[in-house]
Amino acid sequence: MPAEMIPLTQRAGGEILARRGAEPVTVATFLAEAMALAARLPARGPVINLCAERYLALVGFAAALIAGHTTLLSADRSARRVQELVASHGATAIIGDNPDATWPLPCVVPDGARADAGPVPAIAGDHLAAIAFTSGSTGLPVAHAKPWGSLVRHAEAAAHRFGLRHADGPSATILATVPAQHMYGFETTIMLPLHSAAAVYCGANFYPTDIAEALALVPGRRMLVTTPLQIRGQLEAGVALPTLEAVISATAPLASDLAAQAERAWDTRVLEIYGATEAGSLASRRTLDGEAWLPYDGIAVAIEDGAAIVDVPGLPHRVPLADALEALPEGRFRLVGRRSDVVKLAGKRASLAGLNRILCEIEGVRDGVFMAPDDIEADPGARLSAFVVAPGHSPEQIIAALRQRVESAFLPRPMLMVPALPRDALGKLSRRALAALREGSA
DSSP, rough: OOOOEEEOOOOOOSSSSHHHHHHEEHHHHHHHHHHHHTTTSSSSSOEEOOOOSSSHHHHHHHHHTTTOOOEEEEEEOHHHHHHHHHHHHOOEEESSSSSSOSSSOOOOOOOOOOOOSSSSOOEETSSSEEEEEETTTSSSHHHHHEEEEHHHHHHHHHHHOOOSSSSSOEEEEEEEEOOOSSHHHHHHIIIOOOSSSEEEESSOOSSSHHHHHHHHHOOOOEEEEEOOHHHHHHHHHHHHOOOOOOOEEESSOOOHHHHHHHHHHTTTTEEEEEEEETTTTEEEEEEGSOOBBBEEETEEEEETEEEEEEOOOSSSSSSSEEEEEEEEEGOOOEEEEGGGGEETTTEEEEEHHHHHHHHHHHOOOOEEEEEEOOTTTTTTTTOOEEEEEEEOOOHHHHHHHHHTTOOOOOOOOSSSOOSSOOTTTTTOOOOHHHHHHHHHHH
């Protein structure tokens, strides 16, 4: 049976797909650039999309689809990571806007050339459009296949949930502080512009002042796509923001007090997306409305003994999640935590996420994280370690504060005081980065 063919985009040629600073880019211009870039790609793939500029990342992804390739999504631009993708997935080229001489692959640079676009290309729904990777926070990054049809259905469900369809009023512009190569950023700033009525802002927005200035350039409805870490940084900077229809957060649970601060400071709604790299975005909630998550239309979450299995449109199989969920009425659910997050020491159990929260609530601690050794299940003498950013404080002071709230078995040994944690652009920490930090502090 022939595969379903789905257009690259269902938007009209004159619609605005992206904004590069103050300059709008129409769908027609985007398609012409993607067609020209597709003709320059190698005859076989897959390709790695390492474009830092969001519009070029969008053009690169579309070009790879048109050429029949699979895109490997990587926010890690290091030569080591590129070599890993060559070895594990047979990557043949890089699409990038800032070539690095250390990369072990040829780099095709989007140059703005345009071809006669012709009709909008259609892509087979079962075509392997992208491979996304977990952050590696609990080990090595794990690959997850993303068929084109599933990506489109996710985008359509998100557009419906967040009021981004053509039927939902004037078009909106999404400004994101997350990389296009992370699954959250990919879905919201690559797929949504292709299959909703939203445009994506593609200028620089690294600092809080950049974000405020960028939003001021954008007309009409504005949505800020970001993370809890970046919300906190924006609030602490005290930079006023133009009117926002909504702030959307993901990558980690958002504390209700932080959401309340953001809603007061920016006179907006703060919404959250729940998802996982293996399944994509699955549900949303307004943080201040409580713990319940409402699945997107078409997403079915089954919970069996705390373990969750998801039916994802466009995927041929059900997807097990690493999180423990609790079923609630009307199809909603509550996030209990990661099933791998619980550690057992001296006959007692504790959640690493809970320990991290306690650590970061200590006065003077700006950031901190607990880390369990790889052999914690096998070694009776294994102990947790911790990395702490607390200028002017000693390990003994932090331990004394922890001792008042944490069982002695879970007190970190050792505790390393560091100037900063090696968080990525989404605020995540990988075991590899923490191990390197530990070695450097030894």
